[in-house]
């Protein structure tokens with residue numbers, strides 16, 4: 416009982432004391448503003464980091480004047496990895512406990528040549544990845560295209576109300592889905608895939624462009640950077656040893672970006688009807704593309 420009373424007294428004391436100390440620390444705002452405003456300002460002042468967004472590898476901190484800013488995260492403050500599946504491999508072929516550890520480390524190297532060159536290469540601990548042979552590389556787009564199509568069909572099958580696809584896109588996928596049934600999908604031999612592709616060219620265009628649009632988000636500009644490509648590339652590398660070489664050759668002009676034209680042509684999709692496939696990631700482009708479909 417006594418404990419409770421002491422506790423309540425403490426609470427009450429705290430509640431009474433709190434405005435006083437805050438007014439004390441910030442007298443100018445209280446003088447200038449009305450009481451309501453002062454409270455609002457105080458709320459913001461109390462937690463300037465609350466809605467302050469920092470990119471991966473950085474955390475928000477306030478400086479002496481209570482201004483929020485992003486500083487490199489100390490890797491030791493990253494949550495401990497729960498297993499090997501959280502490990503990531505950097506382009507320096509060094510294993511990091513988690514992507515948090517990776518980005519914190521990269522942040523500390525910001526401004527250095529080493530930091531500029533360091534990227535997250537793939538998900539999982541670094542391992543030996545066998546070289547991709549020329550004939551394997553030439554087969555890769557066929558399988559990848561088929562895989563992208565299956566991703567989209569699965570997405571459609573699982574959840575017709577999903578908001579990943581617009582109504583118009585759903586109609587496209589529905590068409591693919593029905594075509595697919597006719598084609599007896601599943602274990603396609605490469606031969607069959609190649610013939611499939613010629614016969615059903617359109618069926619493969621949409622998934623390839625859809626995927627580009629999904630990735631081209633930061634910013635939406637018709638080009639994929641290394642980090643925009645990462646959500647597709649990073650989980651794929653440990654499973655498909657041609658992934659790295661494939662995306663390297665995709666960047667035909669070697670400027671480190673994969674432009675939509677480069678993307679389309681490395682999946683074997685040619686420009687058609689004299690129309691250039693430019694900026695298809697925009698909704699404009701999506702429509703243009705859908706007209707072509």
Ligand SMILES: *[C@@H]1O[C@H](CO)[C@@H](O)[C@H](O)[C@H]1NC(C)=O
Pocket residue numbers: 508541542543544
């Ligand atoms: C990367 O590291 C792994 C494991 O430590 C090793 O087996 C592999 O050979 C290395 N790869 C390269 C390209 O050095």
Ligand SMILES: [Ca+2]
Pocket residue numbers: 631632633634635636637638639640643
């Ligand atoms: Ca982009």
Ligand SMILES: [Ca+2]
Pocket residue numbers: 665666667668669670671672673674677
């Ligand atoms: Ca390029």
